[in-house]
Amino acid sequence: MKIGVIGTGYVGLVTGVCFAENGNQVICMDIDEKKIEKLKKGNPVIYEPGLEELLQKNLEEGRITFSISLKETVSQNDVIFLCLPTPPNEDGSVDLSRVMKVSNELAKYINGYKVIVSKSTVPVGTCDRIEKIISKRTKHKFDVVSNPEFLKEGAAVQDFMSPDRIVVGAKNSKASKLMHELYRSFMRLSERFIVMDRRSAELAKYAANAMLALRISYMNELANLCEKTKADINLVRAGIGSDPRIGSSFLFAGVGYGGSCFPKDVTGLRKTAEEHGYDFELLKAIDLVNQKQKHLIVNKIKNHFGKNLTGKIFTMWGISYKPRTDDIREAPSIVIMKELSKAGAKIQAFDPVATENFQKQFDNKIKNVKVYKNSYAALKNSDALILVTEWNEFRRLEYSKMKNLMRTKVIFDGRNIYDPKEIKANGFRYYGIGR
Numbered sequence: 001m002k003i004g005v006i007g008t009g010y011v012g013l014v015t016g017v018c019f020a021e022n023g024n025q026v027i028c029m030d031i032d033e034k035k036i037e038k039l040k041k042g043n044p045v046i047y048e049p050g051l052e053e054l055l056q057k058n059l060e061e062g063r064i065t066f067s068i069s070l071k072e073t074v075s076q077n078d079v080i081f082l083c084l085p086t087p088p089n090e091d092g093s094v095d096l097s098r099v100m101k102v103s104n105e106l107a108k109y110i111n112g113y114k115v116i117v118s119k120s121t122v123p124v125g126t127c128d129r130i131e132k133i134i135s136k137r138t139k140h141k142f143d144v145v146s147n148p149e150f151l152k153e154g155a156a157v158q159d160f161m162s163p164d165r166i167v168v169g170a171k172n173s174k175a176s177k178l179m180h181e182l183y184r185s186f187m188r189l190s191e192r193f194i195v196m197d198r199r200s201a202e203l204a205k206y207a208a209n210a211m212l213a214l215r216i217s218y219m220n221e222l223a224n225l226c227e228k229t230k231a232d233i234n235l236v237r238a239g240i241g242s243d244p245r246i247g248s249s250f251l252f253a254g255v256g257y258g259g260s261c262f263p264k265d266v267t268g269l270r271k272t273a274e275e276h277g278y279d280f281e282l283l284k285a286i287d288l289v290n291q292k293q294k295h296l297i298v299n300k301i302k303n304h305f306g307k308n309l310t311g312k313i314f315t316m317w318g319i320s321y322k323p324r325t326d327d328i329r330e331a332p333s334i335v336i337m338k339e340l341s342k343a344g345a346k347i348q349a350f351d352p353v354a355t356e357n358f359q360k361q362f363d364n365k366i367k368n369v370k371v372y373k374n375s376y377a378a379l380k381n382s383d384a385l386i387l388v389t390e391w392n393e394f395r396r397l398e399y400s401k402m403k404n405l406m407r408t409k410v411i412f413d414g415r416n417i418y419d420p421k422e423i424k425a426n427g428f429r430y431y432g433i434g435r
């Protein structure tokens with residue numbers, strides 16, 4: 001099939017590359033000219049395991065091209081995916097300006113039957129709005145479909161190539177059958193195609209993210225209670241996760257969730273509820289707990305070192321909001337850096353892939369932060385190690401090297417990846433979350 005992708009970011013690029021990999025002809029479009037130039041040369045711009053190889057292979061084989069032309073992307077293709085940003089407004093509602101603007105513009109390039117697919121996470125009713133906008137500007141037949149994306153950054157290619165479900169919200173069977181045909185090659189092992197009405201599909205995406213965020217906030221609240229009751233959240237997790245009704249994934253306490261999806265989708269869903277006259281109280285609590293949790297480790301640091309941190313040097317391992325991604329949107333690391341810097345401390349930070357993004361967005365914006373190219377170099381003269389993102393390479397510690405480098409031997413483990421007994425046996429003070 002001939003596929004156009006509008007918005008070539010984390011979702012759009014993975015979508016385009018994976019459809020190309022399965023034999024389709026794809027044009028990925030973006031307004032960012034520099035990004036398109038790099039993509040044309042096989043540079044994926046973002047870090048995502050496996051993406052660069054697939055991009056280069058499909059470029060060479062001529063199945064994927066990149067463009068800044070909306071006209072070309074719409075007129076030359078049958079299925080057009082909208083993978084545009086839907087960031088939060090200041091009040092937490094969803095900023096749909098890009099989706100609406102592009103819908104309005106693309107209508108004039110429709111030159112035959114097209115399926116316009118919203119992969120962006122959009123509030124319930126958005127596909128109806130897109131349909132209305134387009135129908136005012138074209139006489140050609142078209143369908144608008146909701147196809148929310150469930151990929152996880154850090155495993156995006158794998159998630160896209162072997163999805164656990166493909167949710168499609170369509171108004172008629174012509175559109176849903178075409179979508180099924182498009183995804184058939186991704187479901188060779190079993191049928192995972194779930195068709196529903198557009199509104200339910202739109203809401204399903206928010207429902208999934210809010211449910212995952214709920215699990216994290218719930219575990220973080222439990223962790224805080226564990227600290228007061230001298231219980232260990234890791235053992236509590238083992239004790240509940242083995243119940244198949246609960247399940248063991250997504251039950252990790254830590255410094256709070258971040259990223260470009262959970263925070264905005266929780267507030268976005270709350271706003272949708274509000275607009276429909278419903279006070280969704282649970283969503284407020286999920287968000288509130290998460291805000292609080294991002295400050296928790298700073299409170300622990302201040303309890304240990306005192307409120308005024310002038311002259312103190314802290315090493316931060318991990319800047320991205322989770323491992324295996326360079327995405328730093330809403331990352332807890334940024335909140336922690338800002339708080340420590342405000343209290344007078346210096347921060348020596350290291351991340352395996354997110355440093356460049358951090359420097360682009362925050363260079364000189366947070367005082368006293370220096371980024372390092374090596375995790376152990378960032379420990380020089382440090383008063384404490386703060387583990388913020390659980391990259392695999394941080395899981396094993398070289399204690400003798402650390403002892404030689406650090407000024408004081410303290411570890412704040414924001415993801416509970418270390419064994420407190422082992423840390424203490426090696427002469428370090430240990431602070432975890434909920435243990």
Ligand code: NAD
Nearest residue numbers: 007008009010011030031032083084085086120121149153
């Ligand atoms: P992103 O910011 O990485 O990418 C969006 C791209 O759209 C950017 O390259 C930007 O330049 C481009 N763009 C902006 N305005 C444009 C326009 N007018 N015309 C063409 N291109 C334009 O965003 P993302 O993370 O890929 O998210 C896209 C959507 O997918 C959002 O709604 C998000 O909530 C949803 N989503 C994201 C993820 C994720 O893990 N990132 C997962 C599922 C769903």
